Amino acid sequence: MQEAVRQIGKWDGQTASAELARPYEDPIQQEIPFGSRSHFLAPWRAYMDTWPARRYLETPGLTFNGVGGREADAVAEVLVAAGIRQVRLEINWGEIDYDDPSRFHRDDELRKRLQGLRKHGVRPLILLNANAGAPCPRKTHKVNLTQGAKAGDTVLHLDNVENIRLHYAGLRGQAYPIAFPLITAVDVAAKSVTLSAPLAKPIEAGTIELVTLKYHPFGGTVFEDGSPNPAAQETVDGWMAFVRTATELVRSEMGTEGDAGFDVEVWNEYTFGSQFLEEKFYYEPDRKFSQPLKYANHGRTRTGQEIILAMTVDYVNSPDSKLPGVKVISGFANQRPWDNGTEMWPGQAGFSRHYYTGLRPFGDFGGVDGLLAPGTERNRNQPYVNALGVSYARKIEGSQEIDLDGTFIPTLPISLPEAWHYGPKTEFITRDVQPFPGPFHLHGRYTHPGDGRHAEVWMTEFNTWRWLWAETLIKEHGADRTSPEFVSLMHYLGAKALLRSFIFHNHKGLSRITIYNGKEKDAGFAVIPERFFAVLAEDKYELTDRVRAEIGKQLEVLTRVDAIMRSGDDMTTARPIRVGRLVEHQPRLVFRGDGTPEHPSLYHRDDFAVLPYQLDASRYVVGYYVVTRNLTHVWDDRKGILDQARYAMPDQQFGITLNNLRGQGAQVEVRDPMTGESVPAQILSGTGDSITVRVQATDYPRLLVIKSDRPGPQIDRPQLALQADGGATLTARFPTAVRGKLTWGPLPRRSGDGEMEFTVTGDKTFVIPNLKANAGVRITVEQDGLTAVWPRWDHDTAGVRWPGILPREEGKIAKAARLPMLPSIGRPQGYRSPLPSGVAWKTEAHGQSLAAEEMQISLQHLKYEGEDVLEALPTLSASDSLRVERFEWNGVPALRLELRLDPTAHPGEKQLVRRYFVAPLQGGTLLLTFNTPPGLSARQNTLMKSIVDSMVFER
Secondary structure, eight states: OHHHHHHTTSBOSSOSEEEOSSOSSOGGGGOOOTTOBOSSOOGGGGOOOOEEHHHHHTOEEEEOTTOOHHHHHHHHHHHHHTTOOEEEEEEEGGGBOSSOTTSBTTHHHHHHHHHHHHHTTOEEEEEEEOOTTSOSOEEEEEEEESSOBOTTOOEEEBSOOTTOOTTTEEESSSSSSSSOSBEEEEETTTTEEEESSOOSSOBOSEEEEEEEESSOOOOOSEETTSOBOHHHHHHHHHHHHHHHHHHHHHHHHHOOSSOOSOEEEEOOOTTTTOGGGOGGGGOSSOOOEEEOOEEEETTEEEESTTHHHHHHHHHHHSGGGOOTTOOEEESTTTTOSOOOSTTSOTTOOEEEEOOOEEOOTTSBOOSSSEEEOTTTOOOTTSOEEOTTSOEEOEEEETTEEEESSOOOOOOEEEBOTTGGGSTTSTTOTHHHHOSSOOSSTTOSTTOOSSSSOOOEEEEEEEOEEOHHHHHHHHHHHOOOTTSHHHHHHHHHHHHHHHHHHHHHHHHHTOSEEEESOSSOOTTTTOSSOHHHHHHHHHTTTOOOHHHHTTSOHHHHHHHHHHHHHTTSOOOSOOOOOEEEEEEEESOBEEEOOOSSSSSOOEEGGGGEEEEEEEEETTEEEEEEEEOOSBTTOOSOTTSOTTOGGGGOOOOEEEEEEEESSOOTTOEEEEEETTTTEEEOEEEEEEOSSEEEEEEEEOSSOEEEEEEOSSOOOOOEEEEEEEOTTSOEEEEEEEEEEEEEEEEEEETTTTOSSEEEEEEEEEEEEEEESOOOTTEEEEEEEEETTEEEEESSSTTOSTTEEOOOOOOOOTTOOOOOOOOOOOOSSSOOSEEEOOOOTTOOOEEETTEEEEEETTEEEEEEEEOOSSOOGGGGSOOOOTTOEEEEEEEEETTEEEEEEEEEOOTTTSTTOSOOEEEEEEEEETTEEEEEEEEEOSSOOHHHHHHHHHHHHHOEEEO
């Protein structure tokens, strides 16, 4: 196994160069159903965006944990210089004064931190939390335990049982939650108290401390016996008072007239200190409720403790709160996979994830990091999806493993920041940020609760933890964790991980990424070295030159990226470019397959990231690198264990062809953010609409800057304005002379209801006479063979007339129509369609057709760029039914669809059932359609089956 691991990343020695076999943007890559996994598919390769450079500038953030008031000013200044203009700052409910809910215990310290941030233009994300270690306002008093108590006891004897608030007062030190167990009863005569749960550990007689919470842990509103629980609403009201006090304080320090100057995250990680959310953690046995907490607004209802998210959203969005510009996101979503934009509370900006990764290439594989190998795979009973997108199952019966398909499990260390965008983890984050619907119902970049405000996905805590790997260096190799070489290596790897994290995660669709942590250990999560803070204290918290010299490798690298991204214009949209070809020279293995199309070997070209941003109308900056699966791979074992060169991937040549930009007369330059130096790049060819460049790649993003000889077509600042009579106006700016077309109609096609052609330079206003609800617009412009389009993606929420927030029954949400993707490789070249005797095709403009047995039958070879067969289907209403299933069509992976039209939505339509058979072909998709009455006769069914079975696919 170790030998196999050592071979990973080595040149295969078989060929001088090889081209990527499948399309660079390959939708099949994300076709991994929930509960399934894949070692071959990489969901992030399903799509490629081109973003304005300003998008990157809005992304970098840092948690401010541990940074004190005296340090805040200096830390904020060095962060801003590196392009980090957001921090996450926790305010805990327990910091509120017990007797005065309008103030904090230490608001001077909090104000100092906020003032340091405002001085340097850093926007805080305020985490409103109630960690169980100090969940809400509290006070303490000491009593004497007159008799020792052992673990398991539920009664204590005290010298004083007066002034004990039942169900609010409890013990300190028995568990992580403070005030556990709670005191539920007092016997004055016996001077004893009854506890809500047995003691977790013994207590000796003597002085103990009781903690009285101002509010009771969250619970239901009505007990099982029908009696009310007044503490439930009291706690909710206390939370809202906390929200008001916290937001007013932060606004007073950060706000301007048009923007309150901060954002809000509600809650942090269910798995850490969240016991206060459910009173059952304080009672054994737990108390039962017949009615939960409930909150209703916008025609919708939420139940349970998470109503505080909906209530906080509504409070912040209310004009009376005077909090303009504040976004509210859900922290309840930090560690669970099911939050999505469709079920989001109206007015909520989005949700956050805390999908950490770590450096532990030889630990047990748990789906995100560790050594993946046949002998260490722990989830062998889950279905696997092979390289062709076909899912197979494995199962275990008793002690015997039944191998249903010979699923191939590679030997592969997985230790990288991008792990959550790969297929070994079924909860991959790509499903929340991909720009088109996928197999995860309700998820996707442009999902929303009905108001057209799609969910932003933030990573409010993220980093690649270095400690487990660093610990191996210390324990097994005797490394000195205090040596300059060790510290330098930690920040070298941290810089690689940070560079990869910000550019990759941002480019794949995450809106903000907040790295943990502002002040931490060098071998753990530190972004800024420990020595920076030591020298800062020595220099009395002044940012001297001596302190600046200690900012470390990670901020130095980010400073270089920021300078390049900041050199562009303030454009709002980008002209999309695409990868036409990708050639890898001296190919290097990621892992060796078994030689079949289902389980092929993967190479660096399969893990090669191309991440373009547009700087202005004539310049692009393209991040590119090999997304190596192991950041600590030993590339040169002749170097010492603390030598950075040991872990530096040798440069590898790639040829990249980029389409939809002008290559003739173009200039290119490559900047390396890790070194600050230029790297050679060669233009191999340039045409009017493409450029091919040979670059030197490594295992972190280098930045390829491409400058065309003149500006290309651009659609800038498009804005749709709706009118009450159903009309609309669309304004946009066109910096260069372009020819174009505007279309509008139902989503996702955005066409069919009207169109207009135009020639324009400069600002333009389009008048759209009638834009129906749930219909959208699209602009496409062309100039000398280059095209720009807005919106780039069909399902984008921009440019649409949304009907507003509609009432929705809890749990009843219509599914978005989508089809599973079909394989992009191994497709048949063509087909033959022999028919039964007496039946013949009639050739028409759109394909072939025939009418027989009261059925209308057609056969079409669709030439769409993608596999969106839905465009060939009738416009679907919410009451229509579409059933989709996979099947093998004479040796070809295919889809079978049955569409049943609602007669009330399609008046006059006689053939209300449409049956479709869909197969992938090279250069398009084959669509066989049967329009039939609702019920099929035996003769109709026989004819349909004979036509389907007669299809011959040509390889």
